[in-house]
Amino acid sequence: MAKKSLFIAFLLGVITLGATAYAQQDTADHSDHEMDHSEHSGHDHSEHDHSEHTMDHDEHDHSGHAHSSDDHKGMDHEHDHSMHMHGEHEMLHGDDHSDHAGHDDHHHHHDGHIMDHEGTHIMGQNFDKLPSSCSSISEEIEITVRAGAKYAKKFPGTTFAFDQQQWRVKPCSKITWHFVNEDNVRHQFMMHGLPRYLYHLGMFHLENTGPRTVTGTMIVPAADETYLVHCDISQHMEKGMKAQLVVGNGGEDIPSIPGLTPYVINDVYEAEDLPKVSDKDDAGGKKKDSFTKQITDFFNDNVPFTGLALIGLLFGLVCAPLFAKIITFRKKDTPETA
Amino acid sequence: MRIRFFLAILALCGSVTAINAQASLKLPETVKVSPAALNTEPICDPKISASWRKAQEIEGVKIRESNLCSPDNPYLIAAAVKGTNNISMATLMETNLSPDAIIKTDDIDGDGDPDRITIKLEVVELNGKTPDFEGVLPTFDIAPGVQPGAWVFAPKTSGMSTENFESIKANSLLRLPSPVIRVEVGDIVQIVLENTHYLPHTIHLHGVDHPFTHSDGHVAGGDGVPQTNEMFLMPGESRVYEFQPRQSGTMLYHCHVQTHTHLAMGLVGMIIVEENRPNNWLQTLNVGGGHVRYPSVAIQEDFDEEFDLHYHAMDKELHEIIQKYNDPRLIARDMNRLYDITDAKEDYFTLNGLSFPYTLRESLVIAEPDQKIKLRVANTASEMVALHTHGHKATITHYDGIEHNPIAQITRDVYALAAAQRLDLTLNTTNDGLHSYGEGIWLFHDHREKGITTNGMNPGGNVSAIVYKKYLNEIGLPMGLGVDISKYFTHEFHARKLPIWQDLDEAGSLGAPGVRTGFDPEIQNTLFNLLGGFIVGILIYLIIAKRQTALATITGVTSKLRSSKGDKANG
Numbered sequence: 001m002a003k004k005s006l007f008i009a010f011l012l013g014v015i016t017l018g019a020t021a022y023a024q025q026d027t028a029d030h031s032d033h034e035m036d037h038s039e040h041s042g043h044d045h046s047e048h049d050h051s052e053h054t055m056d057h058d059e060h061d062h063s064g065h066a067h068s069s070d071d072h073k074g075m076d077h078e079h080d081h082s083m084h085m086h087g088e089h090e091m092l093h094g095d096d097h098s099d100h101a102g103h104d105d106h107h108h109h110h111d112g113h114i115m116d117h118e119g120t121h122i123m124g125q126n127f128d129k130l131p132s133s134c135s136s137i138s139e140e141i142e143i144t145v146r147a148g149a150k151y152a153k154k155f156p157g158t159t160f161a162f163d164q165q166q167w168r169v170k171p172c173s174k175i176t177w178h179f180v181n182e183d184n185v186r187h188q189f190m191m192h193g194l195p196r197y198l199y200h201l202g203m204f205h206l207e208n209t210g211p212r213t214v215t216g217t218m219i220v221p222a223a224d225e226t227y228l229v230h231c232d233i234s235q236h237m238e239k240g241m242k243a244q245l246v247v248g249n250g251g252e253d254i255p256s257i258p259g260l261t262p263y264v265i266n267d268v269y270e271a272e273d274l275p276k277v278s279d280k281d282d283a284g285g286k287k288k289d290s291f292t293k294q295i296t297d298f299f300n301d302n303v304p305f306t307g308l309a310l311i312g313l314l315f316g317l318v319c320a321p322l323f324a325k326i327i328t329f330r331k332k333d334t335p336e337t338a
Numbered sequence: 339m340r341i342r343f344f345l346a347i348l349a350l351c352g353s354v355t356a357i358n359a360q361a362s363l364k365l366p367e368t369v370k371v372s373p374a375a376l377n378t379e380p381i382c383d384p385k386i387s388a389s390w391r392k393a394q395e396i397e398g399v400k401i402r403e404s405n406l407c408s409p410d411n412p413y414l415i416a417a418a419v420k421g422t423n424n425i426s427m428a429t430l431m432e433t434n435l436s437p438d439a440i441i442k443t444d445d446i447d448g449d450g451d452p453d454r455i456t457i458k459l460e461v462v463e464l465n466g467k468t469p470d471f472e473g474v475l476p477t478f479d480i481a482p483g484v485q486p487g488a489w490v491f492a493p494k495t496s497g498m499s500t501e502n503f504e505s506i507k508a509n510s511l512l513r514l515p516s517p518v519i520r521v522e523v524g525d526i527v528q529i530v531l532e533n534t535h536y537l538p539h540t541i542h543l544h545g546v547d548h549p550f551t552h553s554d555g556h557v558a559g560g561d562g563v564p565q566t567n568e569m570f571l572m573p574g575e576s577r578v579y580e581f582q583p584r585q586s587g588t589m590l591y592h593c594h595v596q597t598h599t600h601l602a603m604g605l606v607g608m609i610i611v612e613e614n615r616p617n618n619w620l621q622t623l624n625v626g627g628g629h630v631r632y633p634s635v636a637i638q639e640d641f642d643e644e645f646d647l648h649y650h651a652m653d654k655e656l657h658e659i660i661q662k663y664n665d666p667r668l669i670a671r672d673m674n675r676l677y678d679i680t681d682a683k684e685d686y687f688t689l690n691g692l693s694f695p696y697t698l699r700e701s702l703v704i705a706e707p708d709q710k711i712k713l714r715v716a717n718t719a720s721e722m723v724a725l726h727t728h729g730h731k732a733t734i735t736h737y738d739g740i741e742h743n744p745i746a747q748i749t750r751d752v753y754a755l756a757a758a759q760r761l762d763l764t765l766n767t768t769n770d771g772l773h774s775y776g777e778g779i780w781l782f783h784d785h786r787e788k789g790i791t792t793n794g795m796n797p798g799g800n801v802s803a804i805v806y807k808k809y810l811n812e813i814g815l816p817m818g819l820g821v822d823i824s825k826y827f828t829h830e831f832h833a834r835k836l837p838i839w840q841d842l843d844e845a846g847s848l849g850a851p852g853v854r855t856g857f858d859p860e861i862q863n864t865l866f867n868l869l870g871g872f873i874v875g876i877l878i879y880l881i882i883a884k885r886q887t888a889l890a891t892i893t894g895v896t897s898k899l900r901s902s903k904g905d906k907a908n909g
């Protein structure tokens with residue numbers, strides 16, 4: 001009996017050890033998330049929080065802003081929808097930030113859908129129609145969203161991202177989104193799940209065909225809800241360009257948002273035996289004495305909690321009852337034979 | 339008592355074997371798969387409007403009739419001819435193109451057509467992985483239910499990557515193969531590659547006259563080789579490839595990053611440099627290849643119709659990599675380091691991005707008697723293609739875009755295309771027993787027999803047909819005299835679950851057999867062995883159990899014998 005309880009104690013020890021090792025990774029991630037959260041809330045809750053961003057704005061997208069405010073005015077007019085041959089062909093040597101003046105002629109309206117000749121889209125814009133759940137607009141805020149490959153760098157295993165992965169707003173807020181595309185390819189800011197009586201197909205959509213800014217305004221309903229925001233270009237959401245808008249206390253989290261919510265389906269990572277500097281005894285590098293080398297090598301091999309170790313742990317757990325049985329059998333045997 | 343029990347068991351075994359032997363005389367019945375149990379697709383895509391087939395004029399562009407089941411979108415053709423900058427928003431909205439997708443300006447030589455052409459291409463993944471659910475998206479079937487992961491150059495599009503919000507099917511511009519590009523000799527062409535994908539790519543203009551590099555360094559020449567003349571084009575970046583071709587011909591463009599995998603993944607298309615003519619507005623993109631509904635002036639001079647035929651092949655294992663992982667690092671690991679193309683074999687064989695039966699929807703060569711038809715054929719598989727035309731012998735006029743000496747041109751019925759090779763064929767439909775044997779439905783296909791399979795299932799692969807109008811029905815399908823083709827439009831056929839010969843006769847004599855009633859011979863043998871062993875076991879048991887008695891008897895007898903002997907000795 002003493003032997004058995006000793007074994008169980010040992011088993012428990014192993015389990016806790018494994019669990020803590022795993023939890024440590026997890027908590028590390030969590031603290032990251034929390035940092036993100038606080039950053040976000042710092043951003044989003046302040047009503048006109050341009051103070052933090054103004055410098056960037058001045059540098060990058062003033063022209064873009066000017067352009068999109070033109071969009072609003074242009075909205076109510078009927079325009080000639082035909083597109084004319086450009087007098088001069090843009091040779092596309094650089095980006096064409098500056099070329100924004102006088103584009104009002106090319107806007108197209110279709111189900112509240114505006115597209116200009118550069119392919120900049122605004123869909124589901126709503127300046128004044130209150131959701132039935134709201135008696136008035138709670139606050140008017142502006143949020144700048146940046147999109148680009150560079151924002152994915154902090155999330156290993158992703159390619160594209162927004163600069164933030166979550167925004168928090170009050171119920172019945174009127175939000176003006178400035179969507180800044182910082183890549184030289186198309187990106188979208190697409191929000192789903194909005195009330196269909198206000199938003200065609202329940203969505204609000206901004207799209208930039210290149211490095212430009214597009215601005216659109218919408219009003220969120222009163223209910224606590226979490227809305228998916230993503231880019232629908234093939235593989236952009238899957239490879240990181242995904243976020244959520246939390247209204248009030250929010251609803252259920254959207255999965256697979258980088259750094260924020262876990263993936264539904266996870267890749268399996270296996271440690272690879274890749275060459276390391278310490279493996280190489282080159283004359284140029286600092287040579288470690290043999291004792292230090294042995295110690296560091298030992299830890300190099302043992303510290304990372306690899307997938308294989310996890311499998312080992314699972315295997316151990318499954319086999320433990322079996323071992324326990326063998327031991328008890330032996331104990332039963334002992335008195336008989338003795 | 340024990341012996342009686344033993345006999346009872348023996349008797350039972352005997353009777354079971356006898357009954358079973360009787361049952362096994364009859365072989366199992368044929369199991370017929372009911373058509374109602376099948377996931378059958380309509381033979382023609384119902385979303386395609388019949389009006390698309392008609393000859394029509396859009397934006398002043400006269401578009402030819404195309405009697406296929408899935409004709410090209412005429413608005414898309416108008417946009418490709420005029421440029422997205424020279425058409426109305428209403429037309430543009432019918433195409434899904436981005437307004438800056440095709441820009442045509444500047445009639446530099448004053449001959450009535452634009453000479454500065456900008457074509458914007460994005461890099462699009464089809465049938466890729468998602469961390470959100472089991473399954474792939476946006477989906478593109480090369481045959482019903484067959485969805486290899488793929489990458490394509492796609493015209494720059496606008497809006498969603500899928501058909502609509504409810505669907506995970508790719509929108510019609512996002513498809514295999516990469517689109518056929520047409521430019522004119524002397525055009526100043528800019529292909530703008532916008533890398534919307536998560537891996538680096540480039541464009542290499544294979545066979546097209548292009549500079550190694552431009553002196554001003556702002557734009558690339560178009561050789562696309564990261565090891566010699568340009569850097570990887572990373573995700574989110576764009577690059578302009580500028581060239582002014584001096585020679586005409588059927589050429590290729592493809593990605594030159596890790597070409598051994600990226601080309602096979604689908605980043606390869608045909609690019610055709612047309613001869614310079616006045617008023618030569620070209621259909622800059624032929625999305626999906628096939629029938630050219632707005633051929634160039636030079637082609638109209640010499641031919642009745644023109645078709646682009648792009649042959650490709652895929653190794654299933656390569657195309658599964660992007661469906662296995664979401665993390666681009668794992669994809670790069672498998673593609674660059676674990677996948678070994680020297681161990682690869684091709685499983686899917688496509689014509690214009692599709693395999694049979696979808697080839698019937700859009701890659702038929704529709705012919706009439708006494709026509710001259712231009713076929714531009716390209717092979718981008720890693721092995722050769724042995725293209726064969728039934729009922730016709732066509733003439734090879736060009737190899738790799740260069741005209742063959744007219745006196746030495748070869749007329750034949752199997753056309754060998756090495757990897758990356760292009761042939762221009764002239765199909766003459768004069769019924770003279772040589773060029774054509776007359777009207778009909780005449781297959782054309784790869785004559786390496788695996789080429790007419792889809793992952794080994796026949797019919798499949800790159801089979802299509804030359805169909806004379808007389809044999810075309812009202813929905814653009816050949817009026818076959820053979821078997822009903824609807825069963826090939828099922829997922830089950832391609833999943834190897836449909837015994838297609840079940841309907842060859844009333845009795846279903848070549849259908850799938852059911853299972854035997856009773857035991858099949860193999861199980862019977864096993865049972866006999868088991869029974870035999872069991873009986874032997876019981877015998878051994880009986881012997882051992884009765885050991886004591888037996889021994890006792892034996893010792894009894896011997897002792898009796900001994901004692902009698904002893905008695906005798908004593909006595």
Ligand SMILES: [Cu+2]
Pocket residue numbers: 160186187188231232233236241
């Ligand atoms: Cu994007």
Ligand SMILES: [Cu+2]
Pocket residue numbers: 538539540593594595596600605
């Ligand atoms: Cu590539």
